[in-house]
């Protein structure tokens with residue numbers, strides 16, 4: 001059976017034009033997707049049943065026992081950390097926030113180690129963004145700053161920017177100018193009309209220089225800034241000012257390098273400057289397929305997009321203090337529930353070491369790095385393949401991912417709801 | 430040799446992200462891409478091993494030449510190998526220095542640890558079940 005308009009639950013592009021062939025409750029063919037999509041849909045490497053660590057070995061257990069062990073661990077903790085959430089659908093994220101509240105724990109999503117700094121900057125100066133549809137139909141200049149779209153978001157350029165026809169941009173490949181700013185000559189840089197290779201750690205200075213030039217103060221710039229010649233900066237500023245509609249997409253090259261949220265603030269302020277001349281927008285290249293959704297869901301329930309601490313009985317947010325890496329580094333949490341993420345692989349070693357020290361429960365379809373640190377792993381259905389739910393694309397557009405095949409695995413919402421019910425029962429609520 | 434470590438995604442890292450215990454993921458996540466001239470300075474050929482030491486600890490990687498990487502920098506895909514080196518300090522932002530960690534490289538004949546071994550070094554217990562690949 002062929003299913004059309006399938007949504008890909010891998011990266012923040014959330015492409016919704018895949019054609020998937022299903023045979024005997026298995027995906028057998030994927031059309032239109034990129035390599036990452038094919039691996040996601042066709043890979044079948046699931047953990048088959050919940051596993052519980054006992055001493056130096058593991059025991060397979062049933063779902064009922066797994067849920068009760070998980071609830072007991074969370075109930076016994078003074079400060080449980082509920083981490084992850086970018087790899088699951090909104091309905092499960094919502095149960096997660098309620099669970100954190102009833103437990104008096106901290107809930108944080110993976111944006112804490114991707115676009116958390118972007119959110120901090122947006123909270124300082126706002127977000128002149130737009131949907132990807134606007135970019136596709138209007139943008140004649142596109143900037144990728146610290147973002148290697150070809151490897152991290154393989155279809156971003158063919159669906160929304162460089163290679164796709166827009167309503168007002170007919171001959172896309174020729175009509176759009178692509179500027180790439182990066183420390184590495186990436187594959188994305190190879191197809192840029194203008195590649196600006198910066199010295200690592202100098203993005204802030206380069207953004208400031210561009211702001212000065214756009215303001216007509218190129219006299220204050222020296223011959224080169226952060227490894228970039230003044231002549232190139234002037235050329236880039238001119239291209240930007242001449243654009244009819246420009247879009248900056250920035251990645252972790254800005255959020256993770258020196259300056260972090262201040263880099264993003266400077267980039268947003270460059271956009272503000274450019275908007276005195278023409279129309280410009282700026283958007284983060286959100287990584288995981290529903291990481292944006294975790295910010296949305298956390299915000300509509302608690303008021304804060306990530307790092308929400310309920311230990312005071314109210315929602316409290318203070319990045320640097322209530323963020324996962326800081327909590328784990330300081331050894332503050334005494335249990336952890338991981339959903340749709342792999343902190344063992346993606347957080348610094350000290351955080352992994354603390355996860356190994358405390359009881360860590362993981363809800364994940366696959367054996368990953370965190371499995372080796374965990375006390376309990378509960379395999380769940382994969383959203384977008386054998387579970388359905390709501391996800392938010394990187395530009396904030398909600399899209400529903402489908403259930404394509406029947407499964408024996410419960411989904412994240414079912415498992416989390418069962419844990420939540422049990423916790424409330426024990427608490428007499 | 431002291432270099433600045435940059436981390437990030439690659440298409441191979443992304444392709445095997447749900448199979449972190451596979452050979453392909455191991456090969457990709459433990460690769461240290463560097464400028465060919467820096468490789469000459471360090472005295473290593475493609476595929477040879479280096480011991481990388483950073484603020485959080487030390488890990489063995491294999492080197493690959495990459496023209497796109499500037500001299501004095503290396504690129505390691507995000508993952509457990511790079512994170513064995515990155516400090517958990519966030520300077521009040523919640524975000525570690527994933528793209529600006531200074532590390533030291535020296536040639537070595539030591540083997541590269543698997544992901545499970547790295548997690549064990551963090552205090553975990555290796556899962557060796559049938560669902561591993």
Ligand code: SF4
Pocket residue numbers: 008009010011012013014015032033034035036037153154155156
């Ligand atoms: S670009 Fe992203 S969402 Fe689109 S098919 Fe590839 S992995 Fe999936």
